[in-house]
Amino acid sequence: MTSRLPVIVGFGGYNAAGRSSFHHGFRRTVLESMDLPARQQTLAGLAQMMKLVHVVDGQYQDDQGQVLSLAEIDARFSAIILAGTLVRRIEAQHLDPDAAYWQKNISLSATADSPLSFVTSRKQLPEPLPENWSVTELNASEVQVTLHDSCEFKIASYRPLAVKSAGQLPTGFEPSELYNSRFHPRGLAMTVVGVTDALRSVGIEWQHIVQQVAPDQIAVFAGSVMSQLDENGYGGMMQSRLKGGRVTAKQLALGLNTMPADFINAYVLGSVGTTGSTTGACATFLYNLQKGVEQIQSGKSRVVVVGNSEAPVNQECIEGYGAMGALATEEGLRQIEGKDDVDFRRASRPFGANCGFTLAEACQFVVLMDDELALQLGADIHGAVPDVFINADGFKKSISAPGPGNYLTVAKAVASAVQLIGADGVRQRSFVHAHGSSTPANRVTESEILERVASAFAIEQWPVTAVKAFVGHSLATASGDQLISALGSFKYGIIPGIKTIDAVADDVFQDHLSIATEDRSLAPEQLEACFINSKGFGGNNASAVVLAPHVAERMLRKRHGEAAFAAYQTRRAATRSAAQAYDELALKGQLEIIYNFGNDMIDDKQIEISAEQIKVPGFAQPLQFASDARYRDMLD
Incomplete structure (x- = not known):
């Protein structure tokens, strides 16, 4: 049986660059390479998000009620917006690094x-x-x-903290203010608003999607590495006795690292399908993406929501990673720059002179469908994920040191892509979103892996970028940041340069690599595949193959035929129109957060069970028991 192709039909979330859907976060990272209308639209959305302007009767206004055009917002607030996004000095209202x-x-x-x-x-x-x-x-x-x-x-x-920089959400943007958050930890509040953004970006009402599939054909894989460590989660629970306080009834439950998936099922989707979270340190997003891809390829699920939410910008995480010598400290940056005044906006420096990574908070989610359902519904396709590879490092002396497992994942990913788009497609029309953590060890070890794989597959001048230069390292969500950025490159044909470094470090391997410090602009059709690479503490390595939307469409034309694809394009026009309508509202602050607390609950007594199927209230399709003859011959 031909394997179903997992296609990306929606994506969204938030990080230090802003809102991810419709590529706004990507556009912030390459703002100098965008045309004027795109630049001004993204800046206006950020201005509203950061409470610099307000929307009244559909128009942007300042605090005095003056109506502002996009050009006026650009002129008046661009400096503030640029300073209040991406990696920067930790802001005192979040955590005062000096006290x-x-x-x-x-x-x-x-x-x-x-x-x-x-x-x-x-x-x-x-x-x-x-x-x-x-x-x-x-x-x-x-x-x-x-x-x-x-x-x-x-x-x-x-x-004072030794570490004073982080990838924080845009200044003034507080996810918990957007819905009745009920003392939710920051990571869970980010989950609710982030997955809402991804679902709204699809352009098809969720309930319409639900009616087309069986209840158990929907899956959610989401979580966090560090759990929820603020006062409303494990942080408050662990500190309460030492502070002379009391543990609340919510702190333990809401602190679980699987709680993002639980919140999505219970309060956003109302799903009764497969759920869970696979944790793989800094490669966690790709671990969950692999689960989603496998669920669709096997036919067990037809719709999968994959993502992560991480909120580690707190004193405990900073001091914990700092004690390992993993973070870029103020003194370390001072030594690199050779001056007393540190530019914290350049704290994250992949493949350049660097001294450690920069912690960040982020939530990123993608909505996957199998190719047949996507065509049936007229879903817009932003890319496809045919494979995700995961390998461990074997015996290790240091649990945090890099190891050989990443050689396996990268090489397998490239070999897989060669079979799909051909050797020339990989050699001439692919690029790499490197883990690029910004540590001295990573710049050497990861570049050597990429260099040796490129040499083995005769790839010359393989373009390499690293989104952590802009948004920092969001741990569980990190490879989600990479994937979202890759989708932006497919859309605009721009591979972001690593603009936080002046030059590539001398010890970086790059005979077959092309690591640029400025954005590179290509025609979108010149990019066919991106390799997302991630390396995590403990020997957690993962590499994903992501295909550009025009490649996915080429595959679907061949599989389903020109007539079916033409009918799909007609349906897709309405989807794109609905999705665009959401983006226009979101740019003006109407995010339409989905949070159904206690609504539409399923009455267990209304569930109908027979020997052939289960009928669940609220779902149009029954859950039919599958025929399973896998082990029958062992009993004959």
């Missing part, structure tokens, strides 16, 4: 001649009392405590 909270231990000593005493509330006395304390009642509520020996106290204090 990060911690507790300082202070020892107090008392002697027989000079005891120490203080007055406190009876309710604040510790249980049990320390042996060297004596307590005298002053009144019904207060006591005097006398110390007869030494005692240690923890005192609130502040200190």
Whole structure:
């Protein structure tokens, strides 16, 4: 049986570049290479997102109520918008890098001649009392405590962080403000708004899609690496006792790293299909993408939502990765630049002189369909993912050190693409979205992998880019950032240059590679495939093959015939029109967030079960039990 082709029919999310759908985030990273209308449209959307302008009666206005044109927004706010997006100095309202909270231990000593005493509330006395304390009642509520020996106290204090840069969401954009977030951790709030963006970008109402497939033919694979570590998740739960507070009923449950998938099923899609999250450190998005691709190729699912949401820009994550020597510190950047004033916007420096990666927050989601369903519904196709390869490193001395597994994934990905688009297609019309973490080790090891694979397949001057230069390293979501950027390159024919470096470092392998510091503009048809490469701590390596939309369409014409494809194009026109209508609303802040808390719940008693199928309320198609003869011969 011919394998179903997983095609991308929608994508969306948010990172330091802004909103991902309709390539706005990509356009921000190559803004200097965009034409004026595209530049001004993206800037206007960011201005509204960052609360620099407001929308009244469909028009952009400033705080004084003056109506602004796109050109006026560009002239007045572009400098602020550019400064408040992409990698930059950590903003104090998010986390003050100059005054990060911690507790300082202070020892107090008392002697027989000079005891120490203080007055406190009876309710604040510790249980049990320390042996060297004596307590005298002053009144019904207060006591005097006398110390007869030494005692240690923890005192609130502040200190600067060594790391002061991050890839933060655009200044002023708060996902939790867009819906009734009910004390959701930041990562889950990002999940809700990010997956909504992806679903709206499809241009087909979700319920219409649901009616065309069986309930178990929808799947969701989403999660996070670091779980939810802010006050509303594991961060608050772990810190509560030390801070003298109480754990809430939500913190543990909402902190789970699989909770993004659970939220999508329960509050966005209402799905009863396959669900889960595969964690693979910094390659997690591709791990989940592989699950989605395999579900569609096998026919188990016809629609799959894949994505990740990560919110690690907090003191604990920064100090944890910093203690490993993995992050770019202020002092490290100062030494690289050779000057006291550090340009934090250039903190992430893939394949250049660098000193560590830059943490980032992001949520990215793609909607996959099998090719037959996409044609049936008239879904717009933004690309196809025929394969994702995953390999471990084998025996390791250091769990965080790179290893040989990435050689396997990259080589298998290239070999796979050669069989699809031919050797010339790979050699002349493909490019690489490198992991490009911006560490000294990565610039050498990853470039050597790409160099050796390129040599083996006779690829000369293989274009290599790295989106982390612009948006930082969002851990679980990192390869999602890469994929979204690749779709932008397919759309506009622009391969982003690594513009945060002045030159490629001397120790980078590049005899067969082309690593540019400026954007490269090509005709979109000159790009047929992109290789998404990701390397994660612990030996988690993944590489994906992503085909350009015009290549996917060529494949579908051949598989389904010209007549079927022509009918599909007619249906697609309406889809594109609906999707464009959403983009126009989103640019003016009408994001139409999908959050169905307690709505349309399924009554278990209404489920109809027979020997052949299950009928679930709210789903037009029944879940029919599949015929399975895989092991029958073992019982004959």
